[in-house]
Amino acid sequence: MHLESDGTYGVPRITAELREEGERVNHKQTARVMRSIGLTDVRLRRRHRTTIADPAAAKAPDLIGRDFTASETKTKYAGDITCLQLDGGKCLYPATVNDLASRRLAG
Template identity: 40%
Template sequence: MNLRYAFIEEHRGRFSTALMCRVFEVSRSGYYEWRTRPPSQRAQDDQALKASIREHHEKSRSTYGTRRIQKKLAEDGKIVSRRRIGRLMDEEGLECKMRRKFKATTNSKHNKPVAPNLLDRNFTASELNQAYVGDITYVATREGWLYLAVFIDLCSRAVVGWSMDSRMPAALVNDALTMAIFKRRPEAGLDS
């Protein structure tokens, strides 16, 4: 019954109250009584719970779901079912951030040639542009993963070239190295 009254209340500026009461087979007097009736104890409790749920949800930076929020509410002395917490979270539009499943992005079982290890784990350099080292990492964004290729000068430890892409093609590394070479203009014989 409350859902019917709530619908009538929400749409009463668009349709006549008498018409909606007839369509939903409720009395107008019942609808007007519902409007003036104070919120039930359950509705008041739900409002208080929503505030607590929102507080715990915000403190967790949107990572807590119904299980953890139920545990936090229990620590506060409030025993609430996960189903009720879920309903209240839905009503408030609260969602927990899901952990993304790890996805391997490289294939080490390939037949492609591997470059020789010229540095042999000697990560020191006495002069600028003597040796560059590089790496690829990925960064989570709201739009998905971004891959970042970076080259660093071993002497200055400064980033000399970088490139970003939503995919990880060979051009990602080539672009970063091209930036480093264009920016620093090293002499022939650079170890990278």
């Protein structure tokens, strides 16, 4: 079953298939056997679309002209957002504002 599914069937699906065939097994036994022979499932992650752009919306202007340098502090700021992967497959998205002259966190 594992090979027929190209390695995508894990313990729950294989247990369900075995039960449909009349075998009396539970998920713990299936997991133990799979672990002993080195079978693991391929975990396919779904892409989550977080933003749907409005094609009719006006584009935001580039106010600093792609020039990320500044000679004085508190004159130019840039924002940044990043994804931090947490346990359990969840993400944390911290957003920051940086002073371009000092490269320090402003907010």
